Amino acid sequence: MFCLKTYIAYRTDFTLGVTGGIQNFLLVVNPIPSALLLFGIALYFRGKLSYWLMLIIDFLQSTWLFANILYYREFSDFLSLGIIKGTGDVQNNLGKSFVQILRPGDFIAYVDIVILILLLLFKVIKIDKKPFKKRFAFLITILSFVLMFAEYNVANADRSGLLTRTFDNNYIVKYLGLNEYAAFNIYQNHQESQTRANAKVSDLKGVQKFINQNQVSPNVQYFGKEKGKNVFIIHLESFQQFLIDYKVDGKEVTPNINKFYHNQHTIAFDDFYHQVAQGKTSDAEMMLENSLYGLPQGSAMVSYGAQNTYQAAPSILDEEAGYTSAAFHGDVPTFWNRNNAYKSWGYDYFFSDSYYKTKPQYNIGYGMKDKIFFKQAIPYIQQLPQPFYAKLITLTNHYPYELDKRNTSFPATKTGDNTVDPYVQTAHYLDQSFGEFEAYLQKSGLAKNSVVVLYGDHYGISNNHRPAIAKLLGKKSVNKYDLAQFQKVPFMINGGNLDGHIDHTYGGEIDVLPTLLHLLGIKNNHMIQFGHDLLSNQNQQIVPFRNGDFVSKQYTKVGGTIYDTATGQEIHPTSSQKKTINNIQKYVDDSLENSDKVVYGDLLRFHKLKNYKDVNKKTIDYNKKATLKKLKEEDKKKKTDLIDQNGGKSTINDFKTDAPELK
Template sequence: MKKIKQIALNNLDVLIFFVCVFAKLLGFGLQIQDKNIYALLFLLGPAASSILIFCGIGFLFNKRARTRFFYIVNIVISTLILVDSVYYGYFRDMFSIPVIQNGILLGPVKSSVASLFKWQYLLYYIDILIIPSIPYKLMLDKSIMFKRRLVSFAVVFLIGTGGNAFFIYDLNEQQPRLLTTMFNRIYIADMLGGINYHGLDVYNFFQRELQKHTKLSKDKEKAIKTFLNSNKSKGYTALKGKGKGKNLIVIQVEALQQFVIGNSINGQEITPNLNKWLKRSAYFDNYYYQVASGNTSDAEFMTNNSLFPAAEGAAAYLYCGNDLNSLPKALKKENYKAIALHGYREDFWNRSVMNKTEGYDIFYGQRSFKINETIGMGLSDRSFLNQSFNILKKTHQPYFSFLTTLTSHYPFNAISKYGDFNVGEYKGSLFGDYLKSIHYTDQQLGMFLDKLDKEGITDNSIIAIYGDHYAIPQNQQKNLYSFLNATQRNELTWAELQKVPLFIHFPKDENKGVRHTYGGEMDLYPTIANLYDLPTKYMMGKDIFNSKEQGVIFRNGSFTDGKIFYLAPSNKYYDIASGKQISETAELSEKKKEAEKKLEYSDTILNHNLLQKFNNDK
C-alpha cells in the first residue's frame, strides 16, 4: 500500500489530468448520444486510449514542465469540447477544420452564436480553475532520470496508441470508407471519442489537400464519367421544353420547412400565401434539404449544379475556382440573362466569387439595394422583395433570376416587433419566434407573387420556390413534436420532418397538383433542365417530373427510397410504413454502398475539378 501511495503521489498530475479529461469526454459523449448510457460504454476504451497518448508524452518532461504540459493540454481539449458542444447544439454535427474556413465566409454572426451558448458548457473549465491550487509539492520525486522517463513514455504511449489502433481498425472493418470520407462525423465521435475524431479530422484534411494535387487514375476517371453518363436524363417526354423561352424565377427561402405549409395555430394559417400558391402549382411533398455545413450556400450550390456539397466546409469557398456546368451557364447559352439577388453582404458565403464562377451576369448584393429597413441580419424581406420586383420589371426577357431571402434566419427573435401573429403557448420560445418569422416572410412572398401576377410576369415565367434547410434544431424538438401532436418521437420521426416545400408554378396555373416523388435539392436543376430543354450531362440528380427513381441521399451518408430510411449517425435502418427498425439485408447493404459511392464520386469530381477535363474531352 505504501508503494502504491508513493506511485500515486509521484504521478498526481497524471492522475488528475486523466480523470478530468476522461470525465469531459464522457460528458460530451453523453450529449451527442442523447443520454444513451449503454452506448456510452463503447466510448470508454477509445476515450481512455486517446488520453493515455498525452499521458505518455507528458512523461518525457520533468515534473514541473510535465504539470504545465498537462494543464495546457487540458485547456486545449476543454476549449475544443466547448466549441464542439456549441456547434453540435445547432448543426447536430461535429466541428471540423473546414468549418474554420466557413467562419471566414460567415463573419461575425453574433446573435446566432450567442443563442447557442449555454452556461452549462462552462463546467468544462471548473477543474482548470481548481488545479492551480492543488499542492503538487506532495509529489515526492522532484526530478526523474531521463531513462526512466523514456521507459514510462514508451509503455504508456504504446498502450494508448495500441488501444486506439484497435478501436480505429475495428470501426474501419465495420464501416469501410467511413474514416477516409468522414461522411458521418457524429458516428465517428460516438464510437471513437472527441480526441480521436479531431485527430482523424486533421489527418484527413491534409490527406485531402495532398490528394487534390495527386493525379487521379484513368480507371477512376472512367468509372466516374461512366456513372455520370448513365445518370443522364434519357427519353423524358413529360413537360419537356415546357419552359423554353420563358423566364425562370427561383426563390430560395431562408429556413422554410415543410411542416408549416397548410398548418394553422390558434385558428390562423401560418403560411396563407404559400398555401394559396400551392393550389396553383406543382407541389412536391417529399422534398428534402441535403445541405451540409455550408447550409444556405450548399442549397444554392446543389440547385445550381446538381452536385453534392462538400463533406466538410462550404463548397462556395472550396470550389469557387472550379469549372462548373451550372444552370446560369446553360441558360445563358440560350440567350438568357442570369441574375442573382440577395440583400446581405456580397462576401457572405463567398457569393461575390461563387456567383461569377457559376456564370451569373449580375449579382445584386447589399450594395445594390437601398437599406431602408433592416430586420435581424440585414435588409428585410419586404424591402428586398419589393426592390427585387422593380429590378425584374426592368430586366430584359428572357431572364433567369435567383433570389435568396434573409429575414427568417435563425434565431428568429428579431421579428417580434413586426406584426402581432399569435403563437399562443409558444410565445417567447425559439419555435414560437420561428412561426412568427416564417409568417412574416410568407406575407412578403405573397405580395411579391401577387405583383408578378398583376404585372403579367407569371404568364411568361416558371417560378420555383423551396426552403434551403431546417429551421428547428434538434435540441428544440419538444415544441415541434407538441405542435404536430407527434405520437412517435424517435430518430426516424425527426428525419422525416427534415422536408422542405417545393412549388413549381407554370403560366396559367398549368400542371398544378401534389406529387409524392421523393427528391431533394440535388434534383431541381435536372428538372429545370428538362423543362427548358437544356443539356443534362454530368449531374448527380434526377428529373422529379419524369424519373421513376424514388431516392434521396444525404451528405452524412443517410438515404431513403420512400420505403426504408437509413440513418447513418446511428447506423440503423427503418421501415417507413411501420416506423420500426429493421435489420440490414444484402440488398440494403448494397444500397448503402451505392449511396457512399455517389458521395465519393461527387467529392472526387470537385476535388480534382473533373468537369473541366470531361468538358474538354472529345
C-alpha cells in the first residue's frame, strides 16, 4: 500500500518527465528498497512493539511524502535539508500559503495508515506476538541494500553521472525515489560542511582560471556612462516578463512599468531569465548582489549568509566609489536570513519592518503593502548620503496573490485556475505602487541623478499550471520550450545618459552586477563574478539554469531535449551541432561547479582585491536607534543627502499615494 500510494503521488503530484520503459519501470519499483529497509527496522522487535514501530515509520514516511506534495505544487521542487533548516527564516505566513495549496486528494499520503489501523482494530490483521527471527530481519535489510544498489546501477546506466554531476532533483526522485533523494541530500549537506573546513588558498586558482578564460571587456560606448549616480534597485516580487504590455479585457496590467520599459532612457532586456533554484528570492538576491549562483539545494543566504566572506555590490561600490548602501523590506529582518547576509555583503543600513508604522490593514500576505511601503521608505531615502545604492523589495505580488477589495481595481484572468487568475490583480497593484514611487523620484529631483533598475526575482506562476499558462499565452497547450521561455523576467535600466532601446541579448540575473558596475565606470576584471556585462560585444549569451539546463542564442536545452531557440522547434542535433551544444554544456557545468566551490568553500576569504577591505560585520548594526544615530552623524560629516540638497526641507510631501488605508 505504501509503494502504491507513492507511485500514485509520483504520477499525479509531481512532474518527473518519465519517458521510456526503463524510467517507467524504475518509477514503479523505486519506493520498494527504502520501504523494505525502513519498515524492516520494526522486524528486529517483538509483538505489539513491532506493529507500532511499523505504523510510526509509515507515518513519518507518509508525512515526508505529504510535505513534498505541497511544496512541489508551488515551487516545482522537492524539500531539502537546507530549506528545512531555513524554515524559521521564511516561515512568516508560510502556513497560510500551504492552506491555499492544500487539496483534499493530498491526504492519500495517509490512507494506508488509516486502513491498517482499522484492520488492526477490527482484528482483520491479528497481532503475532512471536518474535520475527533476527536472521530473517537481517536478510531483509541486506535485500533492501542489494535492491538499492541494483536500482542505482540501472538508473546510472540510463542517466550517466546521476549523483556526480549537477542535475535537477526531479532526476534523483524519478530514478531512485523520494527517500533516497532525502538521504543523498543529507549527504550533500555533510559534504558541503566538510568542503568549507578543508578549503585552501590553492582551491581558488581553478576558479580564477575559469573566470579569466571567460572574461569579457566592457563596451566603451557604455562604460562609465552613469558614473557617480545613485542606484535604485526595485525588486519586483514574482514578476514575469509576459506581464509587460499584457492586457486583460483590453486594459494594460502594468501601464506604469510599460511606460518605463519603453522610455527613451531605458535599456530593457526582453530575453532575460531568472535563474533561481530552491532559494527563490534569496537566490535572485545572491546573483544580483554577488554574481554568484544560488545553491542546488536550500538557500545560500540562509546556510552561508552569516559566516562567508563576500565581495558584493554594496561593499564594492563603497570601496570603489564611496557609496552608501541601504536595503528596504517591509517584513521581518530574519526573512531569508537577511539581517545576517546583508551585513556580510556590506549594507550600511537595513530598514525592515520595525522602521515603519504598522496597522493590521497595512499588511497582507508576506508583509507591508507596496504603496504604504514605498511611502514609508521616503523619510529614510531622503536621509541617505549620496551617492547611494538602495534596494527596495516589494511584497504584495507574492503567492497566494491576495488583495483586499478596496485595493482591487483590476479584473482577474479567466483561466479557471484559482492560483493564476488573481496574479494580474496583485501585479497591477504593484505597478500602481511603482508609478507612485517613480513620480516621487521625478518631483523630488532624485531622478536626475539616479539610475533606476527594475528586475523580476523569479516566476509568479510555476510550470505546474500548464493549462492556465497556455490560456494566458493564447495557446492550446505548452511544451517544455514554452515553459522555459515563460521563465523570462524583466530587467531594465533607466539613466539620463542612456539611449533607450529594447535589447535582445540573452542573459540572466547572474549578469546584473557586471553590467551595472561597468555602467558606473567600475572594472570587474579582477573580481570573482560568474556573470557577464550584457552590454559587452563579447558576451557569449549563454544563460545557465541551476539544474544544468540552459538557454543560449542558438539552442535551448530542457532536460534531455534540445530546441532551436529562434523557432522553438525540437531538433535532433547533427555532429556539428552536438559539438557546439557540448561546448555550451561544459561552460554551464563549469560555471555552476566553480560558483559552488566559492560558496561551499568560502573561497573569497582567500581572494584579496587591491585597495579593498573585507567587510567588518562587527561595525554594522541594524538596530533602529543605532541606525538613526548613524544617519545624523553621517549628515553632519557629508551634507550630501536629499534634504540638504533641498535646502533643509523634507521631500515627504512630494510622495503622493491613493492608498485607501492612508486616507
